[in-house]
Amino acid sequence: MRIDPDTLPADVEALRAQVLALAETLEAERAERRRVEDLNDRLRHLIHQLQRMQFGSRSERLDADQLNLALEDVEQARAETEAVAEKDDPALKRRRTGERRKARGVLPPHLPRVEVVVAPENTACPCCQGTMHVIGEDRSERLDIVPARYQVIVTRRPRYGCRACSGAVVQAPAPARLIEGGLPTERLVAAVLVAKYADHVPLYRQAQGFARQGIVIDRSTLAFWVGYAAAELTPVWRLMRADLLRSGKLFVDETKAPVLDPGRGRTKSGYFWALARDDRPWRGGDPPAVVYHYALGRSAKHAAGVLDGFTGIIQTDGYTVYKTVAGRAGIGIAHCWAHLRRDFFDVTKTGPAPIAEEALQRIARLYAIEAEIRGSPAADRRSARQARSRPLVEDLKRWLEQQLGRVSAKSTTAEAIRYALNQWTGLVRFLDDGRIEIDSNTVERSIRPLVLTRKNALFAGHDRGAENWAVIASLIETCKLQGVNPEPYLADVLTRLVDGWPNARLAELTPWAWAEAQATAVRAAA
Numbered sequence: 001m002r003i004d005p006d007t008l009p010a011d012v013e014a015l016r017a018q019v020l021a022l023a024e025t026l027e028a029e030r031a032e033r034r035r036v037e038d039l040n041d042r043l044r045h046l047i048h049q050l051q052r053m054q055f056g057s058r059s060e061r062l063d064a065d066q067l068n069l070a071l072e073d074v075e076q077a078r079a080e081t082e083a084v085a086e087k088d089d090p091a092l093k094r095r096r097t098g099e100r101r102k103a104r105g106v107l108p109p110h111l112p113r114v115e116v117v118v119a120p121e122n123t124a125c126p127c128c129q130g131t132m133h134v135i136g137e138d139r140s141e142r143l144d145i146v147p148a149r150y151q152v153i154v155t156r157r158p159r160y161g162c163r164a165c166s167g168a169v170v171q172a173p174a175p176a177r178l179i180e181g182g183l184p185t186e187r188l189v190a191a192v193l194v195a196k197y198a199d200h201v202p203l204y205r206q207a208q209g210f211a212r213q214g215i216v217i218d219r220s221t222l223a224f225w226v227g228y229a230a231a232e233l234t235p236v237w238r239l240m241r242a243d244l245l246r247s248g249k250l251f252v253d254e255t256k257a258p259v260l261d262p263g264r265g266r267t268k269s270g271y272f273w274a275l276a277r278d279d280r281p282w283r284g285g286d287p288p289a290v291v292y293h294y295a296l297g298r299s300a301k302h303a304a305g306v307l308d309g310f311t312g313i314i315q316t317d318g319y320t321v322y323k324t325v326a327g328r329a330g331i332g333i334a335h336c337w338a339h340l341r342r343d344f345f346d347v348t349k350t351g352p353a354p355i356a357e358e359a360l361q362r363i364a365r366l367y368a369i370e371a372e373i374r375g376s377p378a379a380d381r382r383s384a385r386q387a388r389s390r391p392l393v394e395d396l397k398r399w400l401e402q403q404l405g406r407v408s409a410k411s412t413t414a415e416a417i418r419y420a421l422n423q424w425t426g427l428v429r430f431l432d433d434g435r436i437e438i439d440s441n442t443v444e445r446s447i448r449p450l451v452l453t454r455k456n457a458l459f460a461g462h463d464r465g466a467e468n469w470a471v472i473a474s475l476i477e478t479c480k481l482q483g484v485n486p487e488p489y490l491a492d493v494l495t496r497l498v499d500g501w502p503n504a505r506l507a508e509l510t511p512w513a514w515a516e517a518q519a520t521a522v523r524a525a526a
Helices: 010-055 064-088 090-103 186-197 203-212 219-245 300-306 320-329 337-348 354-373 378-404 412-422 424-432 441-457 463-481 486-498 503-509 511-525
Strands: 159-161 169-171 249-261 266-277 289-295 313-316 332-335
Touching: 186 203, 186 219, 186 463, 186 486, 203 219, 219 266, 219 289, 219 463, 219 486, 219 503, 249 441, 266 300, 266 441, 266 463, 289 300, 289 441, 289 463, 300 320, 313 320, 320 332, 332 337, 332 424, 337 354, 337 412, 354 378, 354 412, 378 412, 378 424, 412 424, 441 463, 463 486, 463 511, 486 503, 486 511, 503 511
Parallel strands: 249 313, 313 332
Antiparallel strands: 159 169, 249 266, 266 289
């Protein structure tokens, strides 16, 4: 029997509406469930990638930058889900809006402000139609961007002549330029340097960016600018290197720098050596800095060249070349507990490892003490280490010697223990000198930017190119340690050098001296 819907009673029609509404709700819930399942799939994929990164074989491990891309995808998916939910739930939108306002922070005061006033269309009183006046306002700030704007500097040098005297002509001399007869200002060259060595954007990509603005500049032209800039900046780099070599303590590390070898049709292995100084943890007076040095290898001969003239303490990993050089030059050497900790940590990832786990716990106690005394004067740090850390270290050595006799000589645990005992003199040096850190993480952080640039550039095209890389990266990374924006620094220093800055005043152009001068100028203007 067929029922005509038009003849249904009112209560049945209401029931039908409820069923339709319920169906729409179920469909919305299914859509939301699909979004959640999709997000879960992405999270599971990310966990799998993390496992590959941590536990996979070396050839299969995930690159850290690829991991960041995966994280971005998950965060975007989460934001998309939240945006959809907020559209359907005004109360949720209001709550999250308030949360975002509290968590977004404050925009820097040096940014220019462009005020936009949003006023009602009608300001007449809705009751009496009289004129209303402002009694307050709501104010909010959002971060905006003005796309990069290129401009052309037109330099005009009028010539003046005398009507009464023939041949008398006066004209101001042309201002000095980094690239005589070339297109760029020093500020533009500084921007290219920062993009390449701080933001890790290869020159061919920068050339593509110029082309999108209708500016045709070949990659080889950009390389020419970089070479000229490096030539001007090299004296400042030499001065910085000499300053670091006069320090009482330095961090040292090295990393591979593939360099094109045209004669053989492939790359050869050069090395970047890093000398880093950061005395802030013990309130030292020397400014933090890092200087890179390019060498053709990593043998004792090259290490001796990098450290030529240094007579203090170097803090580094267990690479035997450093011991060789230190022994010949009378240099003290302190080893890195982070490398030792890493060895035991790797052992725990291959299965149950109670000895390695206990070693990690014992080392963690040393790091806890270091966290408490960081920022104290060197003498106070030494006193605390003698009273609190030395007993732990001595007990650790006895314990390691006992465990070495209990494990297989070929096991990875035994290898880690032997490494510790072989490096013991250097590992315990920090106990007697408050200037020494417990690890060499300072210089490892300084090596990281070189690795990122290398990853994008793949290799340097020439030994001279690698040397230029070391010079410019030294200035940029030292700027970062000083809290200085490297772009205005490089633009200003290049301009001064091109204008004939005297060699006797080169020390004023180091990043730390420049930062102090800028701070003094700001204080004077306040």
